[in-house]
Amino acid sequence: MQTAILGASGLVGRTMLGLLERQDWIDQPPLLLTSSRSAGTRRSFRGEELVCREVTESAFEGVGVALFSAGGGASRTWAPVATERGAWVVDNSSAWRRDPQVALVVPEVNGDRVPALVAGKGEGGIIANPNCSTIQIALPCAALDGEFGLRAAHVTTLQAVSGAGQQGRDELSEQAVLLAEGEQPDTARTGGLFPRRVAANAVPEIGPLGDDGYFEEERKVHIELRKILDRDDLAVSCTATRVPVWNGHAAAVRAVLERPAPLDEVRAALDGFPGLICDGDAGAYTTPAEVSGRTTIHVGRVRHEPDRADVVLFWVVADNLLKGAAWNAVQIAARLAGAEAR
C-alpha cells in the first residue's frame, strides 16, 4: 500500500516517518509532501534518501493512506482532494475532529470506528487523530468508564513545548539562552508563539480564548474527550498549562466514578487496558522526561480523594509526539491496512 505524509518536514511529520520505517506492513517508501517552502528537503527512510515534494492535487493519486500533520488550513484544503482520489486521510490537525461525519479515534478506545480497507475499492475518507493531551487522558478515562462508570473528569495539564512543534522547541531554547545572558526574554522577541515567556515559568494559556472563558486546548479536552468516549453527558473541565519541558505531557486528573471503587480494582482496570501501564501504588509515577520516547501511556499516583471512595485521583504522562500524535496516527493507519502497528 502506498502511504504519504503531508507535513513531512515538521516535528510530528518526521516522527511519523520514523515510525513508518519499522512497520512491516509498509513495503514501499511513503510519499513525503510539504508546502512549497519545504519542498526539496531530504529525509532518510530505511537507508534510502527521500525528497519532500510540494503537495498538489495529483500527488494523492494511488495513495492508500495519507498521514496529515500540516495544520488545520492544509487539512481543510487537501483532505477533500485526497479522499476524492480514494485515499484515507488520518488527520492530526483539529480541522475535522468535531465534524459529526468524521470518527475521532484512539485505537485502544474506539478503534472499531476504523474500517478495514478493501484493496481496489477506492473509497477514501477522513479519520481524525485527537489532540495530544486529550489522547492520554482518554485512555485511563475509558478504562474507568468501562469498569466503574465515569461521571466527571477534572483535569489540569502540564504540557511540553514540543506540543507546539519545532517552533515551540526553538522558542523555549531562545528564551533559555536570553535568560542565561541576563536578558528578559519577552515573547515578542523570541517568536511570539507562546503568549508569555515559558522558560522557567508556567503559562495557563494554550490556543485562542473562547467565549466560555476556556482557551482552545481546554475546549479540545472537553469536546474531544466526550466524542472519543461517546459520552455527550460526561462532565469535563480543564485547565491547560504550558511548562518548560521539552517533550512529554502530564495531567493531574480527578475522576468521579458512578460507584465506590477499591483501589486494587482501579489499578487493575487501568493496567489491564491496552496501551496503558499503571505504575503501581499511590506513590509510584512516571515523569514527562521519563516517558519521552515511549509509545505507552503511564498512569501513576492512583489514590482516592480523602473520604471519597468514588473519586479517584491520578497522574498520567505520555510522549505527546508519539502516543499524542504520530504513534496514534500510525496505529490508525495500520488498522486501515488491516495490520498491527509496531
Add this chain to the structure above:
Amino acid sequence: MQTAILGASGLVGRTMLGLLERQDWIDQPPLLLTSSRSAGTRRSFRGEELVCREVTESAFEGVGVALFSAGGGASRTWAPVATERGAWVVDNSSAWRRDPQVALVVPEVNGDRVPALVAGKGEGGIIANPNCSTIQIALPCAALDGEFGLRAAHVTTLQAVSGAGQQGRDELSEQAVLLAEGEQPDTARTGGLFPRRVAANAVPEIGPLGDDGYFEEERKVHIELRKILDRDDLAVSCTATRVPVWNGHAAAVRAVLERPAPLDEVRAALDGFPGLICDGDAGAYTTPAEVSGRTTIHVGRVRHEPDRADVVLFWVVADNLLKGAAWNAVQIAARLAGAEAR
C-alpha cells in the same frame, strides 16, 4: 522591640531580613541566629553589617518577636526556649502547624488570632506560618467561603524550586548545566533533594509519602487549609508538583460553592479581599515569573465549570518566598508589634 531571625543564613531568612529593613516599627537591627555551621556569616541591614551568631538559650533574652525559618528540628528545640524567655515565635517550619494550641495564621484570613503584645508583659507564645502553597490557596478560598460558602477545593499545584530553599535552586542549576552538557542529571548526582530530575521535567512528589497515598505537601494543603479557614468539614484534595521554575508557585483550583455565583460577583469578592488581586476576565492571569518579587497574590482565569454555576475554576500565583513565607511571617510579626507591615 528587639526582633530576631533564626535561620538567618537561609533563603527565607535572608528574605525576612530584607523585609525587616523597610519596617518602620523596627528601630534596632534584628539578632541574626544560625546553626554553629553558619555562625560568623555577615549580612547587611540598613547599611550596617550584622554578624550571624550561633543560637543559644541566652540568645533569646530580651527578644520580643523571633522569626524562625531553620527547619522543623530547630523549631522544636528552640521555640520552647524562646517562649520561656517571653519571646513570641513566628515559626515558618511545619513543626507546630498542626498543634491545636498554636494558631496557624494568614493575617488577611485569621489575623485576629494574633494577640497584640503588651510591653513588658513577657508572656511568649508560638504562631505558625502556614505552608507556602497553602497560603496562596487560602486567600481566594477564604474570599469565596465568606461570600458564597465553600464546599470543596480541588487543587493542582505547580511549585518553584525556591520552595525547597537555596539547595533547591542549586540542584536545579546543576541539573540544567548537566543537561546542557549532554549528561543525564540523575538526582543522586545533584544533591538528591528532589526525588526525580526537575530540570525540563515535572515531578508530582513533594515530601514523604503518607499512608493515605498523599505526599506531605498535599497533606499540608489539606490539613492546613481546613485549619486556616476553621472549616474541619471542608473537602480538600491536592496534587502537588514541582516544576523547573526558580521562584513563584502556581495552583489551578476547582472551588465548589454552596450556591450558584455570578462571575462578576465572584471576581468582585476575590478582588475585594485584602492581599488579593483578581487579574480580570477568564482569559486574564499572572504567571509565576511575573509574580516573583511581589507581596500580593494574583488570581486569574476565573470562570465557571461548564454547566456548573456553583463551581468556579481559577489560577492563583504568589511569590512563595514572600507571601508564601517571609512576608506572611513579617505581617504576623507586625501585628504582634501592633503595627502594620509594609
